[in-house]
Amino acid sequence: MTSATAQTDTQRPRPLDGLRVLDLTWFGAGPIATRIMANLGADVVRIETEKRPDGLRVVGPKPVGNNSLNVSGYYNNFNSEKRSIAIDLTQPEGHALGLRLVQWADLFMTNMTNRAVRQTGMTWDQVREANPRIIGLYEPMQGLTGPHTEYMGFGAVLSALCGLNYLAGYERNRPIGVGTNYPDYVVNPGHGVIAMMAAIRHQRRTGQGQLIDMSQLESSAAVLSGPVFARDNAGVEYVRQGNRVPYAAPHGAYRTSEEGDRPDRWLAIACLSDAEWRAAAGAMSHPEWADDARFASTAARKANEDALDALIAEWAAGQHGPSALRALQAAGVPSGLVLDATEVLHDPHLEERGYYAYPDHPEAGPRAYDGPGFRLSKSPHEVRGAAPLLGEHTFEVATEVLGLSPDEIGRLIAEDVLR
């Protein structure tokens, strides 16, 4: 195990040091965005309640037999380095405390439905009134305006809405999508982070906050718009083609031998040019394929792709996947094994790069967390701590930020306003 903590240098300033973020997000798309902000140095204070905890605290994966709200790997991975204050915003006193946190913050983010935002009293009008210079990132499923503004969903519903299910997989199969709630994990949080940093720059230069109205549908459709653009401007109707692409061949996953390897091993190969195809044919010990007129150009290979794929599939079936990969990469052919999650966790490349972090957590112990999606050479982006327990920082935030006395805090806890 490579310990990322060994490489961190807590003395080095990070780009968002001093930034105050109030986080009323849950599930994937919201928390991952504020996690990136936290790993960039922002002080992210997360409002949670035990009454209605983040669904990811509930579902796990958790260690067998442990149903604590604090040990979900799903939740913890998306909430590193944040502070958690448990406030019931639906009570008047809780709501008043929430608005005082709004006054403290530079930026407020939520990915709740409009309905849930109204229930917590944190609409943009309410937030802006409490703090006129704040940035508000609101991320309901379909945006803050329009006839479908109240429509709700999770990543799996969004995958269907944004076109992902229609585009993924093979024509012969049901449009099941890609097996995950894909838009939640990189695309929507990533877009949110970029938009937040753009607004922060504007805020620092002008003193002005602003509303970021981010429709998860638009954010997801933006990265799936190739087929929409082709249809609207060139009349090209999209055909689901699985692992193929319209502009290159061979391009696919080919099953290799189980001998000396695990079952269900697949090798992805993509030849984006004639040169890469020639190199691939050589690495496959079939240089004659490169001279075959059926495969002489991209257009020819696309026209004869079934025959081409049949040849490669037959070749692959007799190959030891990892050895075939080494031969292809030695020849400069884009290729890779379809790794399972355990193989990814222990991938020697990722280990040498120290990608995964293993921050220690009081209940869950040192578990793997995703590392940074981008690395900065001077002002680091890195995971410096674990996710909070639910309400772990209630006393700390209530004291330091809200200026409450221990007696007041005790009373508010007794009245279930704080936990």
Added chain:
Amino acid sequence: MPGALDDIRVIDASGPIGHYAGYLLADLGADVVKLEAPEGDPARRWAPLLPDTPEPESGLQFILLNANKRGAVLDLERPEGRDAFLRLLATADVLLESWSPAEAERLSLTPDVIEAANPALIHTSVTGWGLTGPYADWAYADIVACAMSGVMNLAGFPDGPPEQLPDHQGYHCASINAAAGVMAAILHRDASGEGQRVEVSMQESLLTAEETAMQSADILGVNRQRTGGGGATGFKMPGLGVYETADGALYSMCTGNAGSGFQGLVELMREFDGPGEIHQEPLSSFVQERMNTQLLMQAMQDPEGASDILGTLRRVDAIAVDFFKRHPTQRIYQRGQELRVLLGPVNSPQDISESEQLAARGWFRTIEDPGRGRSLRYPGPPWMLEGTPASLRRPAPLLGEHTREVLAEAGIEGGMVDALLEAGVAR
């Protein structure tokens, strides 16, 4: 109104992996110069193509993701081209490139050379594998990152191949991370005056998209596999998954306490069809008492523990299958959403294109592309920034369209430019 990056100049020398990064920065107001080799970016020739448009101006993927950029051509393989490039960098705030370490070495454009040309530069590298580690010089493509990040292992049917993510998600996720890294580096530079390097690996960019697979492996020692739409549960949960409708398909997430749960779907059935088997005993009580978050949790953690009720679950699901099949998508979607029933249509490109919600929000944008002799309809931005709105200002550049003006801005003018053009170093 101003864009947040109005004062930022980006030299985008990246290949297809970085197109979307430059596109996002341009949408925020940056002046982005797409810098290409004399033969042009490979995506200029990728099908599908714009009809009646000569090569290399017809590749739709290139046209889509390079809108808002100016275009210049320099041959970095030649010393004069490299020298001109370093002068361009002196006037830039951000460099985006996608060279492997070996390529950077071969071009004599290693990080130290770049830094010497402009110490305040934000030098952003976006490649398949990052700049260190045993795979750093490996070849890559979008599908290769899908494979080596584990996301492909989760997509598809058990009896078919693992499936790539469609429409270049590896490139897009790497680009999103690159743009986010640039933004963080700009904030750091605003505060300190200091430039720095930003490094993005496409493999790493997709890792969070493994969803719970990484944690399942780490905490439980279990590898999630492709299940053909079964998600993380070990058996078919009624109300969860893709269902055929009378005129298409939709995704249903009527389960647990999401929205109005499965009970909401049962109410929707009553409203459309009147009372049926699902509204009578014994199914009525079963739905109310068993089909909750607890069952869903059990399904995810211990599928065998639910084996005693599998037969009833199959009957309930058959009723849902039959219900969806008899009704048109839009009617059940819209009425369902009013009842907080979590449904979403499986939208095609045409559905997206004609969406009333996207139209009401003015998401699509049309601009003139005089170089290609037509107007083009573009998808909108991923965000709406009220104070610093995104804008679509110019079409994708023709190959070398702005070479002269871009070089002039770097102080390379007159005879020097002519010499570069004549020698084929510029175009």
